[in-house]
Amino acid sequence: MSESSKGEFSRRQILTTAGLGAVSAVASGGMGESVTAQQPSQPVTPRGGTLPPQIEFPPISEKTEVDTGGPPTALPPERRLGFAIVGLGRLALEEIMPAFAECKLAKPTALVSGDAAKAKQVAQQYGIKPQNVYNYQNYDNLRNNPDVDVIYIILPNSMHAEYTVRGAKAGKHILCEKPMANTVEECQEMIDACKQANRKLMIAYRCQYEPHHRAMIQTIRNKELGTVKLIQADNGQHQGGDLNQWRLKRALAGGGSLPDVGIYCLNATRYLTGEEPITISAQTFSTPGDPRFKEVEESVTFQMRFPSGVLAICSTSYGFHEARRFRVFGSDAWGQLDPAFSYSGLRMMISRKSPTNSMAENASEVRMSEKNQFALEIDHMADCVIQNKQPHTPGEEGLQDQKLMALIYQAAQTGKTITLPRVSGLDVTRGPAPRTLK
Numbered sequence: 001m002s003e004s005s006k007g008e009f010s011r012r013q014i015l016t017t018a019g020l021g022a023v024s025a026v027a028s029g030g031m032g033e034s035v036t037a038q039q040p041s042q043p044v045t046p047r048g049g050t051l052p053p054q055i056e057f058p059p060i061s062e063k064t065e066v067d068t069g070g071p072p073t074a075l076p077p078e079r080r081l082g083f084a085i086v087g088l089g090r091l092a093l094e095e096i097m098p099a100f101a102e103c104k105l106a107k108p109t110a111l112v113s114g115d116a117a118k119a120k121q122v123a124q125q126y127g128i129k130p131q132n133v134y135n136y137q138n139y140d141n142l143r144n145n146p147d148v149d150v151i152y153i154i155l156p157n158s159m160h161a162e163y164t165v166r167g168a169k170a171g172k173h174i175l176c177e178k179p180m181a182n183t184v185e186e187c188q189e190m191i192d193a194c195k196q197a198n199r200k201l202m203i204a205y206r207c208q209y210e211p212h213h214r215a216m217i218q219t220i221r222n223k224e225l226g227t228v229k230l231i232q233a234d235n236g237q238h239q240g241g242d243l244n245q246w247r248l249k250r251a252l253a254g255g256g257s258l259p260d261v262g263i264y265c266l267n268a269t270r271y272l273t274g275e276e277p278i279t280i281s282a283q284t285f286s287t288p289g290d291p292r293f294k295e296v297e298e299s300v301t302f303q304m305r306f307p308s309g310v311l312a313i314c315s316t317s318y319g320f321h322e323a324r325r326f327r328v329f330g331s332d333a334w335g336q337l338d339p340a341f342s343y344s345g346l347r348m349m350i351s352r353k354s355p356t357n358s359m360a361e362n363a364s365e366v367r368m369s370e371k372n373q374f375a376l377e378i379d380h381m382a383d384c385v386i387q388n389k390q391p392h393t394p395g396e397e398g399l400q401d402q403k404l405m406a407l408i409y410q411a412a413q414t415g416k417t418i419t420l421p422r423v424s425g426l427d428v429t430r431g432p433a434p435r436t437l438k
């Protein structure tokens with residue numbers, strides 16, 4: 001069979017099987033695992049289902065070359081899950097709405113905003129029906145809207161709990177931004193409300209869906225760095241501008257740099273090791289007289305020890321120029337992501353003794369194609385709803401960070417090292433690892 005006739009056959013076959021909607025598509029996982037996207041046994045929404053088969057091209061290079069992965073495939077628009085976006089701020093408009101263009105299972109179908117004119121403009125830009133634009137008062141009417149399966153909460157931190165509880169009561173699944181809330185009690189309320197309504201709750205820890213982070217988790221778990229001894233993580237930015245911004249108000253933000261950006265360091269030490277800390281000590285500092293830090297802290301450093309003996313040293317600040325990185329020190333090698341917590345441009349390095357020259361150190365970059373972290377995270381939520389699976393970062397993951405952040409503040413205030421009960425097992429607050437959709 002000639003190449004062209006082979007191609008013609010494949011295409012016809014694809015069109016036929018896609019029409020029947022009964023074929024499994026094989027999707028290769030980011031870490032080399034292979035998953036089959038099968039018809040879910042109990043779909044929880046009328047939408048969703050099987051991804052169409054991937055369109056295949058004949059090989060173009062030898063096996064020595066890196067696999068391009070092939071063209072992406074996606075659910076047809078009418079079968080993608082509908083998301084209502086709540087709060088049209090920077091993250092929503094600069095990252096999330098554009099990310100839907102790269103989603104395979106999800107689409108934006110409703111908006112919730114306190115600014116009707118802005119919402120109208122955004123609705124027009126993204127083809128959202130005018131009747132699907134809500135405000136904070138009539139938000140609960142989402143219950144009557146069949147276009148919406150999932151509510152994505154992108155509001156100031158203090159509003160996460162209320163809008164999660166109301167959203168779950170309206171019968172919708174909830175994807176909520178980090179930090180999950182301002183207090184441990186609020187986190188528990190959110191978990192309880194979603195359980196009671198039999199709806200899924202996922203916290204939007206985008207890094208846990210991002211290929212460089214997943215590769216580093218696998219590198220550590222495969223012992224490719226030897227025994228991990230220490231993790232150093234820093235995430236800070238020079239926060240400024242409008243002194244009235246919600247991030248500088250304790251009631252709205254819950255804290256300063258720690259819940260906003262320091263949480264990335266805390267969360268990374270937990271997902272890299274899979275463990276929960278057994279000791280915590282910390283310090284905070286705010287420049288005296290700086291009007292930005294009247295209510296919230298400027299900088300925090302915290303140290304933790306994990307059951308396996310791994311030590312973590314973390315820093316976060318609203319006062320230093322953007323730095324977003326971590327390094328994992330193992331007995332045989334070190335691995336780092338720098339930047340680690342940015343939206344794009346992540347770089348992974350591994351350094352170990354050269355296998356060919358005992359006098360030399362080999363530091364090399366592990367390169368992989370960049371993916372939109374937000375699209376991966378949104379699709380994971382949709383996938384969990386379609387497949388009736390627990391999200392990889394459920395409410396329990398957000399609750400654990402909230403508990404630990406409260407202890408970090410307590411350790412800083414008292415100057416004492418806090419000891420926690422040992423948690424056995426790995427990844428105890430996480431659902432199954434996310435699969436990669438082609």
Ligand code: NDP
Nearest residue numbers: 087088089090091092113114115154155156157177178179
């Ligand atoms: P913004 O201030 O840019 O946007 C928040 C939006 O919430 C506002 O535009 C407004 O939308 C709505 N809002 C409702 N009530 C208030 C209020 N009282 N004060 C201020 N805004 C209000 O914040 P971000 O988009 O940067 O952050 C939103 C959430 O997303 C936070 O929880 C933050 O931690 C998280 N985040 C996560 C990131 C990540 O990488 N995962 C990155 C950045 C933020 P409207 O005008 O439509 O009503």
